[in-house]
Amino acid sequence: MRVFIATGEASGDMLAASLANAMREFEPDARFVGIGSERMSAAGIGLTSRTTGWASLGFFAAVRRIPPLFANMWRHALWLRSSPWDLIVLIDFGASNLRFAKTLRLLGYPRPILYFFPPGAWLDNPKQARAVARYTTALTPFVHQRDFYESLSLPIAYFGHPLVSLVQPRPPKAPAPGDGGVVALLPGSRRAEIERHLGRLLRACRIVRARRPNASFIVSAADADTERLIAAELKRTFFDGVRIVRGASAALDVADAAWIASGTAVLEAALREVPTVALYVIENAQVAIAKRVWRHPYITLPNILLEREVVPERLQDDATPERLADALDELLRDPSAQLAAMREVRAALGPPDALRRCAAFAVSLAGGTGFPGEAAPEGAGP
Numbered sequence: 001m002r003v004f005i006a007t008g009e010a011s012g013d014m015l016a017a018s019l020a021n022a023m024r025e026f027e028p029d030a031r032f033v034g035i036g037s038e039r040m041s042a043a044g045i046g047l048t049s050r051t052t053g054w055a056s057l058g059f060f061a062a063v064r065r066i067p068p069l070f071a072n073m074w075r076h077a078l079w080l081r082s083s084p085w086d087l088i089v090l091i092d093f094g095a096s097n098l099r100f101a102k103t104l105r106l107l108g109y110p111r112p113i114l115y116f117f118p119p120g121a122w123l124d125n126p127k128q129a130r131a132v133a134r135y136t137t138a139l140t141p142f143v144h145q146r147d148f149y150e151s152l153s154l155p156i157a158y159f160g161h162p163l164v165s166l167v168q169p170r171p172p173k174a175p176a177p178g179d180g181g182v183v184a185l186l187p188g189s190r191r192a193e194i195e196r197h198l199g200r201l202l203r204a205c206r207i208v209r210a211r212r213p214n215a216s217f218i219v220s221a222a223d224a225d226t227e228r229l230i231a232a233e234l235k236r237t238f239f240d241g242v243r244i245v246r247g248a249s250a251a252l253d254v255a256d257a258a259w260i261a262s263g264t265a266v267l268e269a270a271l272r273e274v275p276t277v278a279l280y281v282i283e284n285a286q287v288a289i290a291k292r293v294w295r296h297p298y299i300t301l302p303n304i305l306l307e308r309e310v311v312p313e314r315l316q317d318d319a320t321p322e323r324l325a326d327a328l329d330e331l332l333r334d335p336s337a338q339l340a341a342m343r344e345v346r347a348a349l350g351p352p353d354a355l356r357r358c359a360a361f362a363v364s365l366a367g368g369t370g371f372p373g374e375a376a377p378e379g380a381g382p
Contacts, residue, residue, distance in 0.1 A: 011264040023362055181256040
């Protein structure tokens, strides 16, 4: 079986690696290549293009990336059309991957295209949903998106969220000492997120350290590039005693509480049962656009799923170092209510074998056998 996977950012990279590993349980000799980054490569997926620096925030930053993304899309689309694979899996990154799917179909691509984590899970956009259903087979991790597609009489598969299978609760931790505690900082995986979040988080660290002199801090870097950005900011601000680790799990496993940029990492922290404060800051010019598009009262997945504020959200002007420190200090003193709610989050995300079910669906969609005809050479790529 030959499978091509396309992602666009760190969370998709992690999901791609996990899906490929789960599919190998059904098809041990399956070959995977695709567009991704470090985690896909570590999972034995051959990279035809690296996504480092692709994810962007803001209109102007996105516009600058359109020409290289467009060229990369056409290069892959023409290659895949000339030598179709058994299955193409697109993961999130809707602005690019949905156009990729459309381009493949316009070129006459004949094989299945699976959209794992279709775009707009909470935006309820009928036009986008119809496009996803027209060009791909949709597989969603959320009941809400399944129900929305079904309300439009569109096909969509649902087996639960794969993180339920991948992330287990930590063993219970003793309360942090009153003068200390381990605090994790997850400022995000994009350059703009690190630039907007890390500085204010480090200032919040100084406040926490003034209250808790023995507190220690650990920062998560998604990849080598973000690690360099984080190290440069630590050097610039002369903030010592902060350790950088690679990946969310390395930081969350040892943390008594965490500040996390809103995204998949907040959901991962909830499933690990790590007390969490979420933050997010965008350009002021983007706020009005975001308010027109986003109708929900919350932006973090645990809060959206449970329809109440489980994880404190500190957004825009509310994301001051003082308010971030206050919210975290409160959780360090008593995380019990939030931890109880986090167990509700796990129950809301589906069965514990969700990833295996998703993998079985992907394998069945590919037909369970290789595409008839001569396989591409081992190093083949666009």
